[in-house]
Amino acid sequence: MRPDHKRTKGELNMAEKKKHTTLSGYELKRVYTEDDIKGKDPKTQLGEPGHFPFTRGIREEMYRDGRLWTMGQYAGFASAEEANKRFRYIIDQGGTGFSVALDLPTQMGYDSDDTMSEGEVGKVGVAIDSLADIEALFKGIPFEQVRQIRTTANANSIIMLAFYVAFAKKNNIDPNTIGFFLQNDILKEYMCRGTYIFPPAAGVKLSVDVLEYCGKHLPHWTPIAVSGYHIRDAGATAAMELAFTLADMIEYYDAAVKRGVDIVAATANSYFFLGAQLDFLEEVAKYRAARRLYARIMKERYHVTAEEAQRLKIFAFTSGSALTAEQPINNIVRVAIQTMAAAAGGIQTFHASSYDEAISLPTQEAVTVSLRTQQIVGYESGLTETVDPLGGSYAVEALTNAIEEEVLALLETIEKNGGALKCIEEGFQQRMLADNAYKYQKSVDKKERIVVGVNEFKDGKPIEPAQFTVPEDVAIKQTAKINNLKAERDNERVKRALAAVEKAARNDENLGEYMIEAVSAYATLGEICGVLKEVYGKYTPMKIY
Amino acid sequence: MVKVLIAKPGLDGHDRGAKVVARAFEEAGAEVIYTGLQATPDEIAEIAAKEKVDAVGVSLLSGAHNTLMPKVVDKVKEKEGMDNTVFILGGIIPQQDIPGLMEKGVSGVFGPGTPLDEVTEFTFEQVALAKAEDMAEQALTDMANKASNI
Numbered sequence: 177m178r179p180d181h182k183r184t185k186g187e188l189n190m191a192e193k194k195k196h197t198t199l200s201g202y203e204l205k206r207v208y209t210e211d212d213i214k215g216k217d218p219k220t221q222l223g224e225p226g227h228f229p230f231t232r233g234i235r236e237e238m239y240r241d242g243r244l245w246t247m248g249q250y251a252g253f254a255s256a257e258e259a260n261k262r263f264r265y266i267i268d269q270g271g272t273g274f275s276v277a278l279d280l281p282t283q284m285g286y287d288s289d290d291t292m293s294e295g296e297v298g299k300v301g302v303a304i305d306s307l308a309d310i311e312a313l314f315k316g317i318p319f320e321q322v323r324q325i326r327t328t329a330n331a332n333s334i335i336m337l338a339f340y341v342a343f344a345k346k347n348n349i350d351p352n353t354i355g356f357f358l359q360n361d362i363l364k365e366y367m368c369r370g371t372y373i374f375p376p377a378a379g380v381k382l383s384v385d386v387l388e389y390c391g392k393h394l395p396h397w398t399p400i401a402v403s404g405y406h407i408r409d410a411g412a413t414a415a416m417e418l419a420f421t422l423a424d425m426i427e428y429y430d431a432a433v434k435r436g437v438d439i440v441a442a443t444a445n446s447y448f449f450l451g452a453q454l455d456f457l458e459e460v461a462k463y464r465a466a467r468r469l470y471a472r473i474m475k476e477r478y479h480v481t482a483e484e485a486q487r488l489k490i491f492a493f494t495s496g497s498a499l500t501a502e503q504p505i506n507n508i509v510r511v512a513i514q515t516m517a518a519a520a521g522g523i524q525t526f527h528a529s530s531y532d533e534a535i536s537l538p539t540q541e542a543v544t545v546s547l548r549t550q551q552i553v554g555y556e557s558g559l560t561e562t563v564d565p566l567g568g569s570y571a572v573e574a575l576t577n578a579i580e581e582e583v584l585a586l587l588e589t590i591e592k593n594g595g596a597l598k599c600i601e602e603g604f605q606q607r608m609l610a611d612n613a614y615k616y617q618k619s620v621d622k623k624e625r626i627v628v629g630v631n632e633f634k635d636g637k638p639i640e641p642a643q644f645t646v647p648e649d650v651a652i653k654q655t656a657k658i659n660n661l662k663a664e665r666d667n668e669r670v671k672r673a674l675a676a677v678e679k680a681a682r683n684d685e686n687l688g689e690y691m692i693e694a695v696s697a698y699a700t701l702g703e704i705c706g707v708l709k710e711v712y713g714k715y716t717p718m719k720i721y
Numbered sequence: 722m723v724k725v726l727i728a729k730p731g732l733d734g735h736d737r738g739a740k741v742v743a744r745a746f747e748e749a750g751a752e753v754i755y756t757g758l759q760a761t762p763d764e765i766a767e768i769a770a771k772e773k774v775d776a777v778g779v780s781l782l783s784g785a786h787n788t789l790m791p792k793v794v795d796k797v798k799e800k801e802g803m804d805n806t807v808f809i810l811g812g813i814i815p816q817q818d819i820p821g822l823m824e825k826g827v828s829g830v831f832g833p834g835t836p837l838d839e840v841t842e843f844t845f846e847q848v849a850l851a852k853a854e855d856m857a858e859q860a861l862t863d864m865a866n867k868a869s870n871i
Contacts, residue, residue, distance in 0.1 A: 280731070280732035280733065280734075280783055281732065283732075284732055286732075292732065292759075292761075293732075294785075294788060294789075295731060295785035295787070295788025295789050296731055296732050296733075296783055296784075296785050299783050299784040299785055300783050300784060365734070368734075368736075368737075369734045370733070370734020370735070370736065370758045370759075371732070371734055409737070410736075410737050411737055497737070497833075500833070500834055501813075501832050501833055501834060502834060534813065534832075534833055535813070535815065536784075536813065536815055537784075609737075610740045610741075610744070613737050613740065613741050614740070614741050614744045614745075617741045617745075617837060618837070620834075620836075621836045621837055621838065627834065630834040631834075631836070638816065639816050639832060640816065641815060641816040641817045642815035642816070642817065645815075717757040717758040717759060718757060719755050719756070719757040720740075721727070721739070721740035721743040721744055721753075721755045
């Protein structure tokens with residue numbers, strides 16, 4: 177900075193900042209040159225787009241053939257009927273997929289009338305108690321226009337699978353024609369997200385049941401989206417995000433291989449669900465490193481030669497923790513930057529958050545802006561016209577290598593200590609996340625990191641009231657629905673189906689078919705989970721902070 | 722030493738904020754107990770009374786605050802010697818819900834982005850006030866007792 181340069185109001189002296197670090201703490205150099213990628217052969221490190229190790233993307237043409245990423249929105253709240261309206265709106269507006277957000281009781285296996293569900297019914301997503309709710313949820317949806325339906329089903333993923341299959345069968349739809357996308361990643365729930373039901377080992381068993389069932393019967397479904405998103409939002413660095421995700425994946429895939437599951441069939445459609453944070457270059461590098469690491473692990477650890485199973489498909493979701501309640505309109509810009517990073521990083525499915533999400537669930541207007549943000553990046557920015565547009569940038573390649581190296585080191589530590597499950601049981605990942613989250617908050621408090629509108633450039637205005645409110649009567653309506661259902665259904669059939677689920681669980685069989693029969697008989701989610709708790713027990717949470 | 726219970730009632734699993742605030746209290750010199758996820762209001766009250774905490778910090782991001790927070794406050798205050806406990810709430814709490822929560826006995830509500838010092842200093846101040854109130858009440862009782870002895 178020139179000594180005579182006068183700072184204008186609202187311009188910070190960046191030289192006062194001690195370090196030039198990325199969000200994950202990598203120190204950035206003034207300038208990057210060929211010296212920074214010395215010893216790394218571009219042929220083996222990068223390869224061609226669409227080919228091993230897929231650093232430059234999983235398709236030769238990427239977005240150039242007009243096929244942009246699947247644009248989805250996280251929607252689903254209150255009752256199935258309300259959520260149904262929002263889904264139809266999204267499809268009408270040109271969306272090609274949507275997410276069924278489930279409320280917390282549904283995610284944790286409680287019916288809406290359970291005392292544990294008090295205050296939570298229909299709050300962060302839709303309440304699903306039985307197949308009757310799924311029927312209301314999907315009423316009149318033009319399935320031929322839907323490319324992907326995502327569900328945040330983890331502890332209950334085998335039951336959600338059963339709901340969807342039972343629904344499709346009842347309506348004479350081939351379940352394989354709908355691209356259902358299950359999250360089905362239980363391990364990160366113990367690490368950070370918190371919607372577990374059973375102890376971790378049983379949780380892994382059920383996740384692998386889904387992998388096995390889809391591999392055999394539902395090859396077009398996505399049986400798992402191993403999730404780094406929540407890990408990142410719980411405080412991880414980019415390297416921790418990838419390392420913990422890959423370690424979880426290894427836990428599932430190893431278990432699947434042990435059962436004799438065809439790993440190519442079971443995982444060819446699987447995804448990684450990753451965050452999209454604000455540090456643009458670092459995020460681009462992260463997606464590139466993720467693909468290279470995945471391809472190499474599939475090849476070296478699982479001896480997979482089929483390219484379709486070496487390709488890592490990425491579902492990116494803009495980081496909720498990057499949104500601010502202060503000056504919420506600014507979040508549109510943040511989301512746009514995150515969207516650009518994801519596009520330059522070559523992702524396959526994307527969700528852009530709505531600008532008002534730090535205040536409440538998003539309003540329709542905000543949801544539309546976030547869809548338009550994706551469309552503007554996709555169709556107007558030019559970023560999608562060339563494949564891996566930042567490939568070859570010294571800085572991006574150096575960051576890609578740095579993230580990869582750190583991930584490999586962390587993976588080695590986890591493997592040495594018995595793998596992801598064992599480490600989670602001991603609280604290793606939880607401890608690292610808590611430490612890093614605290615470190616980050618301190619750096620914001622000390623203004624080492626600037627968050628516009630929060631610790632600098634404040635306008636002093638109070639936080640705006642929430643525009644979106646959830647009706648409080650959902651629990652009452654759901655309870656009435658459950659009571660009617662229990663009076664009308666064939667209770668003998670329910671009993672038999674639940675007994676069969678319990679027996680299969682005790683015999684350690686794959687529970688898929690038993691679950692489909694149970695939900696077809698209109699057994700409730702709570703009833704099914706109740707039976708499984710008898711077999712597996714309940715998880716007691718850790719208290720690490 | 723000030724004793725603080727950080728609690729996560731309900732089914733909400735977003736505990737980054739709760740953990741960061743717990744650590745901040747510890748670093749600011751308080752003794753901290755963390756409930757872990759899915760604590761029921763009864764369990765929170767049990768722990769609060771058993772540990773004789775000065776303040777209970779509740780974290781809620783699932784939208785269940787209007788149902789759960791008043792329950793936590795009532796259950797804790799029902800316990801013997803706990804009616805001057807300080808309650809703070811953190812999470813995504815819509816502005817329009819705050820007055821109602823304050824009326825129910827919450828001293829402060831902190832949204833995302835609040836500096837940690839602000840949370841700890843506010844709480845310590847409230848605890849000091851509550852302790853002073855306790856002492857004043859005690860003094861009045863003592864005086865009344867003495868008076869009746871005369």
